[in-house]
Amino acid sequence: MTGSRAEAAYARAVVAFSTPTLDLLHGRFAPFVVASLTLLFTADRSAVPIADAHAELAEVLDELRGAGYDDEDRKLPAGGGRDVCRSWVRLGWLVQQIDDDVEVYRLSAHAVEALEIAGRTGGGRTRVSNSRVRTLLDAVEHLSDIAEADPIRRLARLRAERGVIDAEIARIDESGRADPHDDDELLEEAENVLHLARELPADFTRVAESLKAMQRDVVAHLRRDERPTGEVLREYLQRAQDVMQSTSEGRAFAGALRLIGDPDRIDALTEQLRGLLAQPFARALDRDQRAELDAIGRRVEFGVEEVLAAQRRASHVITGQVRTHDPLRDRQIDDLLRDVIAGLHSWSGPGSVAEPVRSMPLIDLGHLRQTVSDIRPPRAPSPLTDPEDVDFVDHDTREWGGPRYAELEDLVAGLGDGFDLAAAFQDAPDATRRPVDLLGLLEIAHRNGMSDGDGVSVVEALRPDGTTRRFAFGAVTARTTKEETDE
Template sequence: MSALARAHALTRLLADEATWRLLRADLAPVIVAVLDSHLGGEERRIDSEELYERIDVDLEELRAHGFELPGSARGYCAAWRTDGYLVRRPSEASRGETFELSPAALGAIRFLAQLAQPRQSVTESRLTSIARQLQQLAIDTDPDASRRLAQLYAQRDRIDAQIEAIAAGEETTLDASRGLERVRDILAQAEDIPSDFARVRAQFEDLNRELRARVVESDTAQRSVLDEIFRGVDLIADSDAGRSFSGFSSLVLDPEVGEAFDDDIRSVLEREFATSLTQQERRFLRRLLRTLKERSAEIHDVITSFARGLRRYVQSQDYQRDRVLRRELRAALAEGHAASTHIKPFHPTALRLDLAAVSLTSAGAVRLHDPSEHDASQEVVAHSAELASYEELRAMARETEIDFDELTRNVNDLLAEGGPCSVGEVLSRRPATQGVASVVGLLALGAEQGVAEEATERVSWRGEDEVERMAEVPVFRFTGRLL
């Protein structure tokens, strides 16, 4: 491709690709920082109103440090959605809407993160991984059975030699530096998963729109899509993207594979070199399988929803109405194009268009500004601070919190007097001064520092109304001094 053709292609890419637009935006540092802090972590989707509140707080702080941000969170989110950085979807839990990062925004954030903290790309583990995959691909695609057998026998010989070396004590484990290098290569690949899932969802959304358009645009001679849907064919699940995702999802949801995956992660995190990983890297590894399952289930729900919606759209004959509307719009556009050579767009016409619906507002909704509402009608009284009473503060604290210091002291006193004791025995000798709160506090201490027994006991206490109450609770026995 010549430089001119390449330049034209990149110019079109700049106009169409939101990732590039975000990277060259004037407010790119602010956009990436704000969106990544709220939507780039474990929380990938947030209700719109909650996101507005969070971003408004960020905007106040940014303005205080010299950033010129005259707009509001609502206005910026609307602009970012238009530019393709945010995706707005209806909320499944309420009647509102949610925001999440678009694949373009995820790609830009990932690119800038690699610029800020570049990873070592030329590593032994990465080359080994590529070589192993190439070797396996060559074996799996070789049509000559003899060559495939020879390669598999060579692999077996290498494995047998390694087994003998380990049995003889000659094979050493991987050193800490190389182990850390490999686990960070794995993390680098796994960090692309959120953007991969976002792209997969976008692919299915595009496929759903394409199939609906084909349903509307197909005529009598092109009824393949309609015929397949009427026969019950799931065109979304049977597409290339659907089959690819189905294979991935079945592997993730396989119990045996999942258990082995978790065991391997636990084993890696127990190694000595894993102590060099950051807390965020360790948490990411521990949650990796859970994240894969959650996002796979989400994509599966999207596929099911699109498939059902497409089938319902066809079987309910709603597409017939859209066909009529499309035909009328095209006819109107054709007539308008023909008339544009004779009549200017701003030429007045005698036509009158009656709207099907008119937005109505009541005059009572208008509220006049009353300056007197902001005037203080009473004299402001200044109160001087007084010395607080320790007893009053302690009484206020006991009304809102469990006095664990008192409960711990009671248990330790009984242990010193007569040895091990249960929650019921503590309450019988040290009444519950806070009513049921004391009972709950003792049970919490017993569950945390006591010994649980396979039995129950009856406890009693008096509340503020001086009415005696009883309950059956599990037996927790205190055997040692509480901390």
């Protein structure tokens, strides 16, 4: 009997130490892991982008190595931040997710629980306090009350509670003051609140992970196609609609959500915590305890959001799988993945040699057409012999069109043998002082012949809507026409 009890106890201990929680705390680099995860993840930062986590962890490693912590006994893991984070994912301490199209790391439930144990153990006093015993007794009393089926005994308890409350009300009315408890008792109560709050993140994470596990289970059963498609669709669509009720953790969280999911309740909790921190007894708390007490409301809020996000993600994945379920295609994909994995194993084995790809395979296109029809148009369009041949929809369309070449040619013809292009443009009528007309005038000057000066000319162009635009260019002296300059 003793041997079987010892064996059973030993077997339970072996199972406990095989979990990622105790593996984290019992590992060779446990102090580094606990310290790093505590720095990366806080009450206000439950998810960290993967790139940021790699960079921040690399900084932690460099700082500790620079301080000499890795000189003896190998107290720090090898590699950089990326290698360490990937190993933590394999060990079950970090979880990779996609939030708003960004890959992030989150703590697993095992890691949260390990950090809670480390924080509670290293936080100083751990004692059997009056507050914790009273919490246990209150929980037992509440369980007994809600399980009580005898109405007479239930009424007796309620009347006794009402008598105590009425006596307290009468005392305050008579004395006109509410005497608070002494500071030691209030500090003990605060430590109990912190103890209870440290367990919340692990509870929330366990619910979220149970939903993810249920999601994987649903998809795996659907892909195996063990039952008729209609039966599978009916069952799993129902589970997708009511995913929170599919696990015991989810049902427990749904009950808790009715208590803490109300935004007004969260706001009230935050105000209560701020009021407590303003009390005189709170000055006896250290800085970490005060910060932890102040973050309880945010912990609850982030925990609720984490579970609800996991619920939405599971519903989306299951619904998408049901809608696109194709047994034949799924089997083909599974076969292909198995072939790829088998090939990778054969390449990565000891002494294995992978043949290099010396040339890319040629695709068999079959017989291509050897003649094609003439893609050239049958004839070119007729040239425009007169600018007036162009029909504009309205006057405004022409105003915003290209240069007015006819008006510009007439302007140049009346300027004499040579002229300064900037001065000619500034003296032109408003209708031909648009930015495009400046380009047209430069084109005409280039065609007839022009010479560049050493200065810089600045002109002001006028758009059709009345706005102006200044342009600067090298000074240009232009000729009137080619014919006149050739004589």
